[in-house]
Amino acid sequence: xxxxxxxxxxxxxxxxxxxxxxxxxxxxxxxxxxxxxxxxxxxxxxxxxxxxxxxxxxxxxxxxxxxxxxxxxxxxxxxxxxxxxxxxxxxxxxxxxxxxxxxxxxxxxxxxxxxxxxxxxxxxxxxxxxxxxxxxxxxxxxxxxxxxxxxxxxxxxxxxxxxxxxxxxxxxxxxxxxxxxxxxxxxxxxxxxxxxxxxxxxxxxxxxxxxxxxxxxxxxxxxxxxxxxxxxxxxxxxxxxxxxxxxxxxxxxxxxxxxxxxxxxxxxxxxxxxxxxxxxxxxxxxxxxxxxxxxxxxxxxxxxxxx
Numbered sequence: 287x288x289x290x291x292x293x294x295x296x297x298x299x300x301x302x303x304x305x306x307x308x309x310x311x312x313x314x315x316x317x318x319x320x321x322x323x324x325x326x327x328x329x330x331x332x333x334x335x336x337x338x339x340x341x342x343x344x345x346x347x348x349x350x351x352x353x354x355x356x357x358x359x360x361x362x363x364x365x366x367x368x369x370x371x372x373x374x375x376x377x378x379x380x381x382x383x384x385x386x387x388x389x390x391x392x393x394x395x396x397x398x399x400x401x402x403x404x405x406x407x408x409x410x411x412x413x414x415x416x417x418x419x420x421x422x423x424x425x426x427x428x429x430x431x432x433x434x435x436x437x438x439x440x441x442x443x444x445x446x447x448x449x450x451x452x453x454x455x456x457x458x459x460x461x462x463x464x465x466x467x468x469x470x471x472x473x474x475x476x477x478x479x480x481x482x483x484x485x486x487x488x489x490x491x492x493x494x495x496x497x498x499x500x501x502x503x504x505x506x507x508x509x510x511x512x513x514x515x516x517x518x519x520x521x522x523x524x525x526x527x528x529x530x531x532x533x534x535x536x537x538x539x540x541x542x543x544x545x546x547x548x549x550x551x552x553x554x555x556x557x558x559x560x561x562x563x564x565x566x567x568x569x570x571x572x573x574x575x576x577x578x579x580x581x582x583x584x585x586x587x588x589x590x591x592x593x
Contacts, residue, residue: 401574517556
């Protein structure tokens with residue numbers, strides 16, 4: 287879909303549909319969901335539509351089509367968000383959420399743009415969508431929330447009116463540095479998918495504060511390293527002629543220090559030396575909209591014997 291289509295005849299013929307959907311001109315608006323007592327609605331079709339929307343956004347980012355990207359991001363903003371938060375969460379919790387959401391707003395929707403651009407830069411652009419639903423009157427979500435999505439439990443518990451939450455993770459394409467990344471959540475309002483982030487949900491009074499975590503490719507994160515300690519080649523491995531690449535999964539704290547290290551692959555005889563070195567590395571803190579993030583990344587360390 288070319289930008290001229292969005293700005294030309296498509297706008298003249300279907301502007302109201304485009305603004306309500308937040309989707310491309312060729313995508314039909316989702317039909318209203320009929321809530322039947324005792325029955326969970328089927329949101330699988332909407333999950334597929336959201337996947338396609340996200341693929342379109344990343345394609346526009348990759349092509350450098352800034353005008354189309356701006357249109358996508360503008361349509362991800364919650365319309366009349368003050369009223370929506372109050373209607374959905376009640377006056378008290380709604381005010382907390384509205385205050386946080388409003389603090390992120392800017393004329394260019396930079397908080398949304400930055401999150402997508404960071405994922406695109408790490409080549410994490412293939413979406414996986416999970417749909418969670420709270421039954422009316424229940425204090426739990428269906429299907430059950432995984433451990434790393436427990437923050438949504440607080441969101442469901444605070445709801446005054448139940449609605450589905452679309453949680454999105456991004457996988458790497460086949461040429462990327464592996465792994466997956468949490469993108470955020472979407473809610474369906476007026477037929478369009480509107481973007482939310484963990485930092486918005488955390489404004490709910492019953493949710494304890496915790497840092498947001500993001501997945502970043504190893505090559506991208508390496509540019510933020512401010513302290514490097516080289517590994518010491520183990521003498522036993524050197525004598526045995528063992529060499530190769532050790533791959534580690536690393537969790538970097540909000541202060542740039544290394545919090546956790548997990549072995550992924552490589553010669554076992556070289557793992558301890560690699561970990562000992564990485565524990566001493568430090569990184570520039572990663573910020574999103576001024577808030578510090580934990581970073582989940584991978585490190586590949588090469589051990590080569592001189593010939």
